[in-house]
Amino acid sequence: MISLKKYLDLPSGFYEQAADKPGLLAIAMQEYAVTLEAVGNCCAEACPVTVDALNQELVDLRCVLSPSMESGKLSDAGARVRHYLTEWGRATARHYQDKATEVKELLLAVARTAESVSARDERCAGQMNEVTDRLRAIASLEDLTEIRASIKKSTNELKASIERMTAEGNAVLEALRQQVSTYQAKLDEAEAIASRDPLTGLSSRLYVEGQIERRIALPALFCVALIDIDGFKRVNDEHGHLTGDELLKQFATELRSACRATDVVGRWGGDEFLLIFECGLAEAQTRAERLRKWICGGYILEGRRGETRMEVGASIGLAEHSNGLSMSELLERADAAMYAEKQNARRKKNGTTLVPV
Numbered sequence: 001m002i003s004l005k006k007y008l009d010l011p012s013g014f015y016e017q018a019a020d021k022p023g024l025l026a027i028a029m030q031e032y033a034v035t036l037e038a039v040g041n042c043c044a045e046a047c048p049v050t051v052d053a054l055n056q057e058l059v060d061l062r063c064v065l066s067p068s069m070e071s072g073k074l075s076d077a078g079a080r081v082r083h084y085l086t087e088w089g090r091a092t093a094r095h096y097q098d099k100a101t102e103v104k105e106l107l108l109a110v111a112r113t114a115e116s117v118s119a120r121d122e123r124c125a126g127q128m129n130e131v132t133d134r135l136r137a138i139a140s141l142e143d144l145t146e147i148r149a150s151i152k153k154s155t156n157e158l159k160a161s162i163e164r165m166t167a168e169g170n171a172v173l174e175a176l177r178q179q180v181s182t183y184q185a186k187l188d189e190a191e192a193i194a195s196r197d198p199l200t201g202l203s204s205r206l207y208v209e210g211q212i213e214r215r216i217a218l219p220a221l222f223c224v225a226l227i228d229i230d231g232f233k234r235v236n237d238e239h240g241h242l243t244g245d246e247l248l249k250q251f252a253t254e255l256r257s258a259c260r261a262t263d264v265v266g267r268w269g270g271d272e273f274l275l276i277f278e279c280g281l282a283e284a285q286t287r288a289e290r291l292r293k294w295i296c297g298g299y300i301l302e303g304r305r306g307e308t309r310m311e312v313g314a315s316i317g318l319a320e321h322s323n324g325l326s327m328s329e330l331l332e333r334a335d336a337a338m339y340a341e342k343q344n345a346r347r348k349k350n351g352t353t354l355v356p357v
Contacts, residue, residue: 030237033062036081037241041269045206047092048193054088055198062241099190102183199245200252203266208274211264212327215276223284223320225275226334227255227295230313230345232271239303244271246301247310258294274334281320288316315342 040058044051061077061084195207203211215222229251236244248271255273259265264276275291277284292314299310317338321330 029065033065033236033241036062037270039085043088043092044198045204047095048196048198048204049190050088050091050095051198053091054084057084059241059245102186197252197267200249200267202252202256202273203264205266205268205274208264208266208268208276209327211276212330215278216321216325216327216330219321219323220278221280221321223277223279223281223318224330224334225277225284225288225291226268226317226319226331226338227273227275228315228338228342229271230315230342235310239301239305239308243301243303243308247299247312250299250301251295251312251314254295255291258291274331281318284318284320288318292316313345315339315345317341 036058040051040055043054057080061080065077195204196202197204212224229247232244232247235247248267252267252273255275256265259275262278266274268274277287279287296313297311299312301308301310315338317334317336317340319330319333319337
């Protein structure tokens, strides 16, 4: 799907031109690393259950990419990417095949239960008919003792039949209940995995989108806040993607700690986060400013140069939902507000300041 060889099989004279422009190959390598990160994010949305191993391999690969690498090693890196994606595709196919098999087994269990109940009902119906026929025959009897004995026998048989029917029905239903409970637990686990971002542990983008759509349908009073870490690209460029990932995890932890339990807090993608506040715009603005003071400031992380202190800022865009506004329109407003704030911040300072501890 994505191969470095495609970038290595360049027209003749390219490397001579690249030698005159030292930054050209570095930019190409950087863009390729960003593409690998985007691939990992897309795979995470497609199947969160199988993406952990792929993401780790892509992170390891991004860390070794360098403009100074030899051509052979770059070709090997391209082959590794193809191998990782192929293995992820196979694992994902197996995962969904297993899920389809589980659903098939559940349907077969329900079908078997229905057949069992039907057979039991037919058997019990036959026993009931026998008792009914015997009761009809009693009407022609004249001996009181014989009538009493026949009624007693029919009553005992009827009682035994009902008890047997109840016991068999309870056993069948209990077996079905256990099977359904097992499948429900598996479905709950799968939903929990799909609703979480694998890197930060916050809600996933799909989950947050679902929550927005649900509130639009109610309709309910709410605002969305789109948060972007200022200067995050510099962190990846200067300290590596592993350090960038660690910053995202620490930032997500602070973000979750600063929010209320009722707030929906999710990772939108890359270094962007999305919150849902169940309040109007005025209160959301107050809460956003309080949130900014909590999440912005000093972070201490391990980087290429050892332990590093990062003064991290963030831009926040707010938008309040109003009747008739779709989710995409609401998010566009929040995105526009966030970028307007980012532009204002750039006039005051230039990105994230990194200070060795």
